[in-house]
Amino acid sequence: MMPAPLTSTLGAFVAAIGREGAPADARAAAVTGFIDTCATTIAGRREPAVQVLLEASRPLPAGRAPLFFGEQATDASTAALLNGTAAHALDYDDVALRGHPSAVLVSTILALGAQTGACGADMLDAYVAGYEVWADLVDRETDIHHVKGWHPTGIFGAIGASAAASVLLRLDAGQCAHALGLGASQSAGVMSNFGAMAKPFHVGRAAQAGVLAARLAKAGFTASADALEHPQGFLAAVSPQGRVDRERPAAAGRPFQIADRRANVKRYPLCYYTHRALDGMLALRVRHGVQADQVAQVEVRMSQEHATVLRNHRPTTGLAAKFSIEFAMASALCNGRAGLAELGDACVQAPGVQRLIERVTVIPIPADDPQTPGAAYADQVFVTLRDGSRLEGEPVHQALGHARRPLDRTQLRAKFSDALAYGGHVGDAAALFERLAGLDCQERVFA
Structure with a gap:
């Protein structure tokens, strides 16, 4: 049939x-x-x-x-x-x-x-x-x-x-x-x-x-x-190579996918493919007290598929930096974060950031994560210091904010409040958050 x-x-x-x-x-x-x-x-x-x-x-x-x-x-x-x-x-x-x-x-x-x-x-x-x-x-x-x-x-x-x-x-x-x-x-x-x-x-x-x-x-x-x-x-x-299944019956709603495959919430305003390495670099920086001027070389191990998306290797603008693993690593080391404030053109062009961008190398590893097509099972960072010592970051399988490592309500509210402040929102951010959180019960969303 x-x-x-x-x-x-x-x-x-x-x-x-x-x-x-x-x-x-x-x-x-x-x-x-x-x-x-x-x-x-x-x-x-x-x-x-x-x-x-x-x-x-x-x-x-x-x-x-x-x-x-x-x-x-x-x-x-x-x-x-x-x-x-x-x-x-x-x-x-x-x-x-x-x-x-x-x-x-x-x-x-x-x-x-x-x-x-x-x-x-x-x-x-x-x-x-x-x-x-x-x-x-x-x-x-x-x-x-x-x-x-x-x-x-x-x-x-x-x-x-x-x-x-x-x-x-x-x-x-x-x-x-x-x-x-x-x-x-x-x-x-x-x-x-x-x-x-x-x-x-x-x-x-x-x-x-x-x-x-x-x-x-x-x-x-x-x-x-x-x-x-x-x-x-x-x-x-x-279809990239024509290997797409056009014949199997529709699976939508059988069962519903959304409950088990919730969206992953971003902690950083950069391409999501940078997030695992960012988590790893920020943790390494804190654990070892690394200062940017100590760093001679950064190595990022990730899939070639993800590295291909991160196409901007020498960014000079905030827009370009969003798709640069080199910038992500440099910002983490120089600024201790990679947030909205770091995506301004002046921050991207800062001499210290640009120097570190040139010291980042990507090493492709197999895309073998069964849960995420195109991803390595874990991304990992390594830092070589000027004194020759080498620091190894923890492998990161899922970035914080991933559906299986979700932000808690406090963390989600913090992102919400920060984003509204960045956008110049003058209303009651807490009230808007609660209104959206209770959307299922809202009889009239718009007055």
């Missing part, structure tokens, strides 16, 4: 979430995504990429969707684009499913939810639907999209956002399938734009694509019934 077509089966799954809601544990897992994305959106709203995009979008269309959790509002499509770009502008948003699901999904949901008057539970259901569809699709691929040049957030995000938006618009199964196909035709994002304004734009465009896809599908606009699984469809088109 032939399996049911993937596009239509996923469409039926999304429609069912819209009718029946998501399980309580799945909704609970989605809450952290809203908290973290709110924080990174506010923190990123003053970044040049966001401000340039905002000016280029003027005059803003009228609407009820708030921008950057502030007073200004516009229509859902524009809000999804701008908020999504802000959410990812600092590369501080959460990570899962080979990309950044919450920045895309939450930006889509908050923008469209403001228009539809969605309650908190509806928004959480929409997030779960988008997350599950994203997981189903990304899990079919054997190879690493980054290596081919694709940014997974942009290509899978447009489809995940279409699923989320479909829940909020209460589309039926056929309309949901069309929305997924329309999302697939808007998928985009290339690796060569990492370290430039275009990378967070991928997130904004994916969120905007979801709003448009669902609206079009509701109006009767169609996509192919097999847009995802066709030999010339989405999965085959983006």
